[in-house]
Amino acid sequence: xxxxxxxxxxxxxxxxxxxxxxxxxxxxxxxxxxxxxxxxxxxxxxxxxxxxxxxxxxxxxxxxxxxxxxxxxxxxxxxxxxxxxxxxxxxxxxxxxxxxxxxxxxxxxxxxxxxxxxxxxxxxxxxxxxxxxxxxxxxxxxxxxxxxxxxxxxxxxxxxxxxxxxxxxxxxxxxxxxxxxxxxxxxxxxxxxxxxxxxxxxxxxxxxxxxxxxxxxxxxxxxxxxxxxxxxxxxxxxxxxxxxxxxxxxxxxxxxxxxxxxxxxxxxxxxxxxxxxxxxxxxxxxxxxxxxxxxxxxxxxxxxxxxxxxxxxxxxxxxxxxxxxxxxxxxxxxxxxxxxxxxxxxxxxxxxxxxxxxxxxxxxxxxxxxxxxxxxxxxxxxxxxxxxxxxxxxxxxxxxxxxxxxxxxxxxxxxxxxxxxxxxxxxxxxxxxxxxxxxxxxxxxxxxxxxxxxxxxxxxxxxxxxxxxxxxxxxxxxxxxxxxxxxxxxxxx
Amino acid sequence: xxxxxxxxxxxxxxxxxxxxxxxxxxxxxxxxxxxxxxxxxxxxxxxxxxxxxxxxxxxxxxxxxxxxxxxxxxxxxxxxxxxxxxxxxxxxxxxxxxxxxxxxxxxxxxxxxxxxxxxxxxxxxxxxxxxxxxxxxxxxxxxxxxxxxxxxxxxxxxxxxxxxxxxxxxxxxxxxxxxxxxxxxxxxxxxxxxxxxxxxxxxxxxxxxxxxxxxxxxxxxxxxxxxxxxxxxxxxxxxxxxxxxxxxxxxxxxxxxxxxxxxxxxxxxxxxxxxxxxxxxxxxxxxxxxxxxxxxxxxxxxxxxxxxxxxxxxxxxxxxxxxxxxxxxxxxxxxxxxxxxxxxxx
Numbered sequence: 001x002x003x004x005x006x007x008x009x010x011x012x013x014x015x016x017x018x019x020x021x022x023x024x025x026x027x028x029x030x031x032x033x034x035x036x037x038x039x040x041x042x043x044x045x046x047x048x049x050x051x052x053x054x055x056x057x058x059x060x061x062x063x064x065x066x067x068x069x070x071x072x073x074x075x076x077x078x079x080x081x082x083x084x085x086x087x088x089x090x091x092x093x094x095x096x097x098x099x100x101x102x103x104x105x106x107x108x109x110x111x112x113x114x115x116x117x118x119x120x121x122x123x124x125x126x127x128x129x130x131x132x133x134x135x136x137x138x139x140x141x142x143x144x145x146x147x148x149x150x151x152x153x154x155x156x157x158x159x160x161x162x163x164x165x166x167x168x169x170x171x172x173x174x175x176x177x178x179x180x181x182x183x184x185x186x187x188x189x190x191x192x193x194x195x196x197x198x199x200x201x202x203x204x205x206x207x208x209x210x211x212x213x214x215x216x217x218x219x220x221x222x223x224x225x226x227x228x229x230x231x232x233x234x235x236x237x238x239x240x241x242x243x244x245x246x247x248x249x250x251x252x253x254x255x256x257x258x259x260x261x262x263x264x265x266x267x268x269x270x271x272x273x274x275x276x277x278x279x280x281x282x283x284x285x286x287x288x289x290x291x292x293x294x295x296x297x298x299x300x301x302x303x304x305x306x307x308x309x310x311x312x313x314x315x316x317x318x319x320x321x322x323x324x325x326x327x328x329x330x331x332x333x334x335x336x337x338x339x340x341x342x343x344x345x346x347x348x349x350x351x352x353x354x355x356x357x358x359x360x361x362x363x364x365x366x367x368x369x370x371x372x373x374x375x376x377x378x379x380x381x382x383x384x385x386x387x388x389x390x391x392x393x394x395x396x397x398x399x400x401x402x403x404x405x406x407x408x409x410x411x412x413x414x415x416x417x418x419x420x421x422x423x424x425x426x427x428x429x430x431x432x433x434x435x436x437x438x439x440x441x442x443x444x445x446x447x448x449x450x451x452x453x454x455x456x457x458x459x460x461x462x463x464x465x466x467x468x469x470x471x472x473x474x475x476x477x478x479x480x481x482x483x484x485x486x487x488x489x490x491x492x493x
Numbered sequence: 494x495x496x497x498x499x500x501x502x503x504x505x506x507x508x509x510x511x512x513x514x515x516x517x518x519x520x521x522x523x524x525x526x527x528x529x530x531x532x533x534x535x536x537x538x539x540x541x542x543x544x545x546x547x548x549x550x551x552x553x554x555x556x557x558x559x560x561x562x563x564x565x566x567x568x569x570x571x572x573x574x575x576x577x578x579x580x581x582x583x584x585x586x587x588x589x590x591x592x593x594x595x596x597x598x599x600x601x602x603x604x605x606x607x608x609x610x611x612x613x614x615x616x617x618x619x620x621x622x623x624x625x626x627x628x629x630x631x632x633x634x635x636x637x638x639x640x641x642x643x644x645x646x647x648x649x650x651x652x653x654x655x656x657x658x659x660x661x662x663x664x665x666x667x668x669x670x671x672x673x674x675x676x677x678x679x680x681x682x683x684x685x686x687x688x689x690x691x692x693x694x695x696x697x698x699x700x701x702x703x704x705x706x707x708x709x710x711x712x713x714x715x716x717x718x719x720x721x722x723x724x725x726x727x728x729x730x731x732x733x734x735x736x737x738x739x740x741x742x743x744x745x746x747x748x749x750x751x752x753x754x755x756x757x758x759x760x761x762x763x764x765x766x767x768x769x770x771x772x773x774x775x776x777x778x779x780x781x782x783x784x785x786x787x788x789x790x791x792x793x794x795x796x797x798x799x800x801x802x803x804x805x806x807x808x809x810x811x812x813x814x815x816x817x818x819x820x821x822x823x824x825x826x827x828x829x830x831x832x833x834x835x836x837x838x839x
Contacts, residue, residue, distance in 0.1 A: 322727055339719040350715055351726050354708040
């Protein structure tokens with residue numbers, strides 16, 4: 001089926017998530033959609049699959065304008081989407097998951113549906129037992145189930161969001177073979193990914209999004225360098241880099257291994273010195289999140305030792321780390337960082353070490369006024385944190401840090417903030433460095449990483465690079481590594 | 494602006510009250526009863542005489558104790574449905590202590606004091622089970638509490654018909670009443686104990702200050718509103734949840750102890766008298782603000798006592814008060830939801 005998007009616009013508040021995107025995908029094409037996190041890829045795909053509605057523009061399927069009201073309408077028109085995290089029902093059986101979107105009659109005919117499932121699975125060489133439970137399947141198998149389910153429901157356009165995350169190499173091969181077959185059958189495949197390698201191998205043509213706009217298109221064969229340039233843009237300077245003198249070890253990781261559902265990180269060594277800033281680069285979900293949390297005792301490494309200022313804290317809880325001068329600032333400010341419903345004053349009182357039983361309100365308010373002034377927060381002591389803007393919430397998070405500190409671990413310190421806030425927040429962080437703290441942070445903004453880090457670790461599918469010197473690394477190099485290029489071939493990921 | 498919205502809020506609350514009354518009136522009309530007569534009976538039945546008002550206070554004491562406890566668990570974001578069982582276990586522990594100590598040479602006042610402490614411990618113990626199920630077993634406190642309520646009821650029945658049965662024949666009327674020396678002192682001529690009243694008032698005042706002005710209360714609130722952020726800010730979260738359960742259980746246990754030492758003087762099958770569920774309604778109705786708990790609990794107690802004479806005078810079931818209480822909570826919640834919808838839209 002031919003898919004055309006014309007001038008798609010989508011706003012989330014002030015954020016222009018999709019800006020006038022026009023895309024033509026002929027039937028039988030495998031279309032790649034590339035872009036960094038927050039580029040607008042998922043938004044566009046959710047519009048096409050009916051999860052959200054566009055604020056402007058139109059969608060044409062086989063030259064006919066359609067309004068896709070919901071995912072059910074989408075599948076009615078033949079558009080099916082495979083989400084990054086499978087949207088299935090783990091406690092239910094494969095066959096029940098398979099039937100659940102079907103809208104025929106009150107009593108489903110299990111026997112005939114089971115036959116259909118087996119036939120479809122066989123056709124693509126998937127081995128799915130209709131009676132097993134979905135939570136016993138691997139991510140790859142759940143994906144296979146979802147693909148044949150959508151095909152069974154009549155999908156002629158298949159959208160896959162980051163489908164190669166969390167599946168094995170052989171499952172990936174099978175997936176690609178399946179997608180090629182479907183393409184030959186005239187079905188349209190839209191493949192959303194940040195992995196350059198996968199896109200290059202699989203896709204016929206690719207569109208690159210950046211900050212909500214379509215910045216370029218390319219056809220096979222692809223020029224990797226050009227794709228990276230389109231994805232991350234040209235280098236813009238944020239001013240001179242400033243290194244802080246380094247003294248003494250703060251954090252020492254020895255042979256750290258971390259496992260979660262999707263990824264395994266193996267055997268990482270790292271020494272972080274006082275005053276140093278380490279940037280963790282990588283696409284979301286490449287392992288840097290677990291790694292950062294492991295440095296704070298929130299995620300427990302399966303192997304290896306963590307030392308903070310020489311003290312072995314392996315296996316201790318975050319509160320022990322905290323007492324040893326480690327603080328973790330999460331990206332989800334209102335979910336993990338701050339307590340909605342409590343005022344700024346209450347936050348400062350909460351974060352301070354308590355003196356006595358009763359709260360001294362006046363002291364609390366005075367403390368709040370001091371911090372609000374020092375961190376230039378636009379708010380008053382009685383404001384609840386959720387009433388602050390994102391930038392001010394971030395400032396509030398920073399203003400809650402205790403002194404003195406050894407190590408600050410931050411997820412996306414400046415995501416979604418205006419440039420003024422970015423510079424301000426980094427000024428405050430560098431001040432911490434001058435007082436002997438080290439900083440380890442995650443960012444999807446490569447400029448930010450190179451600008452503010454001394455050294456950089458790149459994460460790709462759980463693989464961790466050797467520390468790179470930020471001063472001699474370019475945005476392009478970093479972008480290639482994030483996309484899985486230019487890694488020394490050591491073992492399978 | 495703030496003042497303005499406060500008046501608007503009050504208006505919404507009044508609307509809820511009117512709606513609840515309206516709905517109950519409809520039910521009365523459907524039942525063929527004269528609504529005005531019924532309401533008049535409730536009012537005279539609760540505030541008609543000093544004696545009647547003192548009966549309202551008798552009912553107010555356990556309700557206030559339970560509501561005070563529930564304010565603590567609600568602040569921590571916990572739905573302590575198990576509070577009924579915690580009252581029951583308080584009563585059982587009190588009865589046990591009185592039975593054990595009644596034949597000793599200890600002064601009666603000391604025995605009563607120890608029995609109330611035992612009740613406190615019993616309630617706290619029962620709450621700690623719900624808490625442990627939640628924090629260590631991952632069992633939602635609503636389900637854990639509900640299950641424990643049934644166990645508590647079964648335990649009461651077992652004790653009344655088994656080990657603690659009356660000599661001769663066991664009966665639903667409960668265990669053997671305790672000697673008068675082991676009753677809490679009452680106001681002369683009334684069924685109200687000054688001690689019980691004082692204990693309940695102390696409880697609500699302590700809870701008010703606990704939640705308003707202490708580090709402890711602030712941490713409880715932080716845990717209740719955002720568990721993960723509270724942990725990140727250094728609050729030992731599961732410990733605070735557990736403490737919250739213990740405090741609520743202890744207060745519910747005292748309520749049970751009051752039922753034994755100042756109202757029934759024995760263990761009866763329905764010793765909790767539904768005060769746990771009623772307390773949940775009070776806590777919801779006051780929107781977790783301690784300052785309103787006392788008047789709202791008094792209102793609920795008045796409805797309870799006022800409707801007692803309905804069956805005699807109007808041949809109506811006394812559960813009418815329950816209808817009105819339930820309606821009130823439902824309409825207050827609905828109206829609050831509507832208010833939030835409206836304010837979000839504007």
